[in-house]
Amino acid sequence: MSPAPGREEILTALAAVDDPELRRSIVDLGMVGDVDIADDGRVAVAIKLTVEGCPLRAEIQKRVSTALIAVPGVTGAAVRLDTMTDAERAAMRGGLSAGLDVSSPFTDAGSATRVIAVASGKGGVGKSSVTANLALALADQGHSVGVMDADVYGYSIPRILGVERAAVTVEDLMIPIEAFGVRVFSIGFLTEEDSPVIWRGPMLHKALTSFVTEVFWDEPDYLLVDLPPGTGDVALSIAQLLPKAAMIVVTTPQLAAQRVARRAAAMADRVDLPVVGVIENMSWFIAPDTGARYEVFSGGGGQALAGELDVPLLAQVPLEPAVALGGDSGLPIVHGSPDSAAAKAMRTAADGLRTALAPGATT
Ligand SMILES: Nc1ncnc2c1ncn2[C@@H]1O[C@H](COP(=O)(O)OP(=O)(O)OP(=O)(O)O)[C@@H](O)[C@H]1O
Ligand SMILES: [Mg+2]
Structure with a gap:
């Protein structure tokens, strides 16, 4: 049996999970909270959703557990869904438009759309x-x-x-x-x-x-x-x-x-x-x-x-x-x-x- 995975391996696996609607990595979006790894390979992760009643809760939960289970050494995965604080949401909002001309992203001469x-x-x-x-x-x-x-x-x-x-x-x-x-x-x-x-x-x-x-x-x-x-x-x-x-x-x-x-x-x-x-x-x-x-x-x-x-x-x-x-x-x-x-x-x-x-x- 493989040894319990390290935190880095878990974060790498989570980085490959995209939020279904924002289509960005949940790690980059700041959606990953506490990560607990037990010696026997059980992993518990908290995922912070933008809103409480997020319609895609189940989909996100499924994506995260699928990614966790695939990491060698993981023997069980628990995904807890939390909600972001106002400050966390504001940080995410800022990150989304970074580098974009929000006044109208499509009028920009560089826009390829x-x-x-x-x-x-x-x-x-x-x-x-x-x-x-x-x-x-x-x-x-x-x-x-x-x-x-x-x-x-x-x-x-x-x-x-x-x-x-x-x-x-x-x-x-x-x-x-x-x-x-x-x-x-x-x-x-x-x-x-x-x-x-x-x-x-x-x-x-x-x-x-x-x-x-x-x-x-x-x-x-x-x-x-x-x-x-x-x-x-x-x-x-x-x-x-x-x-x-x-x-x-x-x-x-x-x-x-x-x-x-x-x-x-x-x-x-x-x-x-x-x-x-x-x-x-x-x-x-x-x-x-x-x-x-x-x-x-x-x-x-x-x-x-x-x-x-x-x-x-x-x-x-x-x-x-x-x-x-x-x-x-x-x-x-x-x-x-x-x-x-x-x-x-x-x-x-x-x-x-x-x-x-x-x-x-x-x-
Ligand atoms: N090729 C087709 N064969 C059968 N039914 C069609 C076809 N194209 C459109 N329809 C049907 O015709 C109706 C009108 O189509 P649609 O709503 O796409 O038109 P529209 O031009 O967008 O209408 P509106 O001007 O009200 O916005 C719909 O019920 C649609 O399912
Ligand atoms: Mg129409």
Whole structure:
């Protein structure tokens, strides 16, 4: 039998454990408290959580005990969960933004984050479904991805990604909730008392400003922003807050929808956001019983709009009941039915988006 482990070995093992939402080592975050090692190899560790009712208590406890048990010589592991003191929380908060320009981490010239706003003229064309699935597809390709739900009045991202709970805050910093490897933030994560939905004009801008500056995004490779329908204030705020953002426009094939989508593109132009691609959604439907293909909304609107804007048509996504079911059940189609034509189209769109945003590509 191996001898009881030393303190150093235990701390090394704990250093490899990340907080699931902050995605930093629990040692670096100052979350490790007392460590007791008995002669017979039993180890007891105290872990200090940011808040008492931390929704991820069980997950953190599991990660810590798994890491402890794996250390040679450990014969048993006990993990006690404590709560940080105000001073400890303040220290952690300071550490999180060290080296980041908190005023807006994405406006910094050195920021490598590609920001993509997903827009449409019309409501209900599939922006939020596309945003969620693109995010998962990019994350599956190994990129770090954030999703900012900028649809303050009509948010749907929490349901689509199956994360309908309150977010944790560390002092004034709001921590995104992780889903499918993607960091997500939505007004839907703020408790009722935090989120008066009377936000209009300047208040709306204020809310979006805090989504940009007070959420711990931690510089992902891609930040996707789900916009509300239409051509209103939100796009203007996003353009001001995230001046390096690019936009993709989602449309359905009808020519009437394309005309409305054109207005979204005109708005992008006014606020100086380059449109980098068009995604056509609900392009066709395959009847499951006969296999017959129906162009439900005929028109070729996606191609027409892409041609008009001189940008690529990134993908045509078919109308599939599984897309809607996936959105309702919190399991987007890219993960729920990865072999479906719609999931493939979402991955094609992600590939096209990466190409369009690659350094050197003209936008
Ligand atoms: N390709 C598709 N096949 C089947 N259903 C779809 C498809 N795309 C979207 N849907 C469904 O259509 C509805 C509207 O989609 P979604 O919420 O993504 O649109 P949106 O443009 O974000 O809407 P809003 O303008 O209200 O924000 C949802 O019920 C969604 O599940
Ligand atoms: Mg939406």
